[in-house]
Amino acid sequence: MELTRLSLLESALKSRYPQLAVFIVMLVGYIFAIIAGLIGTPVGSSNFSIVFVWIAWWAILILIAVPFFGRGWCAVCPIPLPGEWLQRGAVLGPHGNRWSSRRRGTDADSVLLDRRRRTETKWLNLRVPKMFRNIWLQNISFLLLALFSSVLLTTPNITGIVLAAMLFAAVGLSMVFERRAFCRYLCPVGGFIGLYSQTAPIELRIKDKQVCVKCKDKPCYHGSSAGYGCPWDVFPGGLTRNTYCGLCMECIRTCPHDNIAVNLRPFSADLAKPSARMDEAFKAFIMLGSAMIYAGVLLGPWGMFKDAAYNVGTTAWFIYAIIFLTIIFGVLPGLFTLGLLQTKGAASLKQRFASLSTALIPLGLMFWVAFSLSFVLTNASYILAALSDPLGLGWNLFDTANIAWQPMLTSVLAPAQTLALVVGLIWSARTAQKSANEAGVSPFTIIIYCLIATSVMLWLLL
């Protein structure tokens, strides 16, 4: 179903003002989180940065935004904005009359336009080197944060520093490279949002391929007087998956043929055509493994693991880091490969590995949902308190500062977790059946793999 048919929604997306309003709120919140982290109370559960980033934002991201809106968060994320504004030299659209004298139409024109755009910019505007044009850097940046997560999640200072570092890294990359290099290749959050956005029931796609074939300038990629070329460096005309489209809505503004639509679609439609990329396959393992490790370390009853995870730099922490990485790069993919070896097919093992790992995408998403339900519901009561006293200085803005900690919805937690995990299992088993069909192998061992992983997760959480 095409949502952009709703003219109200379409004009809201085409106009830059609603988006800008949201951007400003987000950016103010983000900067406030940095400040709160740096100067507020060191007690995490009363500091705005910890409570709003790791409880409120995380809950919205993993329980609502990613499952239902895919990259919806990226559409409003403040992190790349300062860099992007600097890079463009504008906060709103391109200055209309700069281009409007140019007649659109010929290829030569568009090349000229493109070159002029490139030379006009003050910044380097380089292309990201080919070897980095994949998500391995994102895999690494996520793992780095994951290994320090016990400290990051609980220490306002560190959260403030990491948030600021992301902002500065995004600015820096915008100065050196073209478009949103930080989002595409480095953001630790963007990697898994992209992976899991394939399961979302929403997509941005072209309406009619023929129109694109005939469209000469391709302003959706190169930019025009109406807007910028795709900041995420994808050609909207060729989109088949959600993974790398940041839903920034630029192409809705630039396409002169009104050929871009936002559609409602069945869940996980993208997974029907499995990708065969190793970086994405390993992302699926990284996310699956981290959800299980977190469930065990953070929510489990074993103090030893918590100590090891928290005391960064000690021998225990190094052992923890090695175990962490071994589970993610050794045990999980190893057992998966063992399962694949039991199947026979025309495709090479590597191809089967990459395409069948698609089955782990819904599974991993639901593991995160189940894990986060527990973490978020037990700690949600901090949100109201932190709202009234964001820096932990004894303020009481909304008279909610003294709300006592109280876990929420404890009676529905376990049923909700079981539901999430069983739905995830069925969903991934069906995905496995489809991608196995595509690869011409039997899905049996992969489904058993998912069943075992789900049972372990149930054991850790229930």
Next chain:
Amino acid sequence: MVVAFAPLPVSSSSPQARNFRLEARQFAFSPSELFVNPGDILTLELVSTDVVHGIYIDGYDLSVEADPGRTATLTFIADKPGSFRFRCHVTCGAMHPFMIGKLTVGTNNWLYRSIGFSVLAVLGLLLFPRTDPKIKL
């Protein structure tokens, strides 16, 4: 459905009074896993070895706080079967939200039923792989 409602074997041991001395430190309880039978009268003696800690038992919604060096006692009847997390509910430092232990009363039936559901779901999918793709549940 059978998995959900099948009566699971009930342990026949009669209720007893049980005492546990729980040592709390940043950021763990020791022992951190308690196993009791349904109906047991449980007495938890919470001793803190560093800062003020508390214990809150999920599902039972009971709590008690212990100052360093002093023992606080919580007595209750473990009449709800299943597995419950207990956690510190007095902010005690960075990892406080993850200072967690587990109380298991009888068998953790919900876990076994959930695993049963998963196995059934997979069996169903393997036996009838060509169901309407729209039916996910």
